[in-house]
Amino acid sequence: MSASGQDELRCELPGRGRALFTARRRGNLSSVGGEGAEHGQQAREDLLAELGVEAIARGYQVHGRTVRRVRRRPTGSAAPQFGLDDADGQATALDAVATMILAADCVPAVIGGPEAVAAIHAGWRGLAAGVLEEGVLAVRELGGAGAITAVVGPCARGCCYEVGDEVHAALGGRHRTGRRVDLAAIACERLLASGVAEVKDTGICTICDERFFSHRREGARAGRHAALAWLS
Secondary structure, eight states, X not given: OEEOTTSOEEEEOSTTEEEEEOOGGGOOOOSXXXXXXGGHHHHHHHHHHHHTOSEXXXXXXXXXXXXXXXXXXXXXXGTTBOOOOBOSEEEEOOBTEEEEEEESSSEEEEEEOSSOEEEEEEOHHHHHHTHHHHHHHHHHHHHOSSOOEXXXXXXXXXXXXXXXXXXHHHTTTTTEETTEEOHHHXXXXXXXXXXXXXXXXXXXXXXXXXXXXXXHXXXXXOOXXXXXXXXX
């Protein structure tokens, strides 16, 4: 895993898989909310061109467990835009199609096998619902057998993230310290339990590291950074 001059994190996944976690200096990649949202579409188009991919698969994130299996490229006037279904993850075995999710405290994770990759958005509701396990299943379905690697990106962590009793209960009381909970530690445990051979953790807390957007710290002004995974 390596950091770029923009504080972004790049890593390799099994086979031809590649992944990127963007940072604040890239800009707000959402066109729905946060400061600079009016530039979100252009920021995504710039990112697509920089990565050298043909399309970016993304969706409307609803804190659920749906992971869309992307099996066909968009064609005609739709390219390079896929339909925006409700989904908190995207998975594909297509070359040069980047899967992408957005986050600003929730857990962004990328998952890669020899022939497929996925990008997953996991807030506490998604973690409890099993969205990470669904992401691993999607990579297995699309990419077949072989060792799977996952990387957990910048997110709210146990040093800062305070929640109520209902959240602790939903997460089974795991990794609780007083009112705080460590979403990343729970994510790593769930990924390993689902059969992932290796889980890497960036170790970055979005609440206390201002290189990244944080809804807890900035409120409605917070933009969104991205996690992307693709086959090169």
